Amino acid sequence: MNTTHPTTALAKSSLWAKGWYQFAKRLDSPHFSARPPDAKIDLVVVHSISLPPGVYSGDAVTHFLTGQAQTIEHPYLESIKDLKVSAHFFIRRQGELIQMVSCDDMAWHAGVSHYRGRDRCNDDSIGIELEGLEGDTFEAEQYETLSGLCSSLLQHYPIEHLAGHEHIAPARKKDPGAGFSWEDFRKSLGLTQNFFPISDK
Numbered sequence: 001m002n003t004t005h006p007t008t009a010l011a012k013s014s015l016w017a018k019g020w021y022q023f024a025k026r027l028d029s030p031h032f033s034a035r036p037p038d039a040k041i042d043l044v045v046v047h048s049i050s051l052p053p054g055v056y057s058g059d060a061v062t063h064f065l066t067g068q069a070q071t072i073e074h075p076y077l078e079s080i081k082d083l084k085v086s087a088h089f090f091i092r093r094q095g096e097l098i099q100m101v102s103c104d105d106m107a108w109h110a111g112v113s114h115y116r117g118r119d120r121c122n123d124d125s126i127g128i129e130l131e132g133l134e135g136d137t138f139e140a141e142q143y144e145t146l147s148g149l150c151s152s153l154l155q156h157y158p159i160e161h162l163a164g165h166e167h168i169a170p171a172r173k174k175d176p177g178a179g180f181s182w183e184d185f186r187k188s189l190g191l192t193q194n195f196f197p198i199s200d201k
Contacts, residue, residue, distance in 0.1 A: 016156050019102030021149065024089065029066040029100040031086035031108050036123050041103065042160040043125035044150060045110055045168060047087065048132040048176040052076040056093050056131055065090060065100055065129070084108060087127040089149060095141030097149060103157065113168040116161055121168045126153060135177035143181075147188040160195065167197045 015022050035041070051060035052074055060077060063069050069081040087109040090098045101107040109127030113120065128146065132138050153159055164180065165173040186196055 015152055016103075019104030021089075021097075021099055021103070021152065023148075023152075024097040024099035027062055027066055027098055027100050029086040029107070031065070031067055031084045032101040032105045033108070035104070035106045039106075039124040041124050041126060041157045043115065043121060043168075044153060044159055044162045045121060045125050045127050045165060046146070046162070046176055046180065047109060047127060047129045047165045048134055048136075048138075048180070049090075049129045050131055050133050054133050061090060061129070061131060062098060062100075087129040089126075089128045090131065091128065091142050091145050091149075092131045093139050093142065095139070095145040097145050103153070110165070110168055111172065115163060115168040125168075126157070126159075130176060130180075132176065132179070134175040135179050137179040138176070143184060143188065146185065150189060154189070162189075162191075162195055163197050 020026060049061055050056055051064055053076070060069070060074070064077070064080065065086050067084065069077050086101050086107045088099060088101045088103055088107045090100065092098070103126050106122050107127050108122060109129070110121040110125060113122070115121055118124070128149070130138055130142055130146070132142075150162065162185075165175045166177065182196055186193065
């Protein structure tokens with residue numbers, strides 16, 4: 001029997017509109033695809049990014065993730081400007097939340113990947129980029145925003161796993177890295193350990 005109060009159910013559903021989170025600033029990216037028809041959106045992937053690496057200011061990251069990297073002149077960005085990459089969300093150092101792709105669609109964040117016995121993690125995951133450098137620490141405001149977002153995702157989608165890019169593509173990626181506290185993140189959500197990084201052969 002469903003004992004959820006109608007008002008509570010309405011409040012939860014009103015946070016989302018066709019995969020767009022109402023508490024996020026929207027900046028649409030052209031880099032997305034439709035998910036496979038049978039996709040079960042059960043994985044959240046945490047990444048870290050800063051452009052140029054180690055620079056925590058400006059619009060280089062959002063321009064890159066929304067296909068506008070060519071509008072910023074910098075030697076490092078010249079080398080990546082033609083890459084077609086996106087994420088569903090980006091969380092700045094001060095906690096600002098930006099959404100670039102509907103969670104009902106597939107963002108291009110995971111690349112060649114494997115987790116939970118499945119390949120192609122883009123198909124059924126939600127990608128969240130934290131502004132930061134691989135291995136560096138993250139701000140309390142970022143954890144707060146990440147926790148609030150993931151709490152809502154857990155209510156709206158059948159999320160069963162939360163992992164880092166380093167866990168789904170360990171041969172290629174190391175982010176978010178040792179500076180990210182999975183234990184603090186887990187405790188903030190009140191989840192058991194089985195939701196978090198696993199050894200997936």
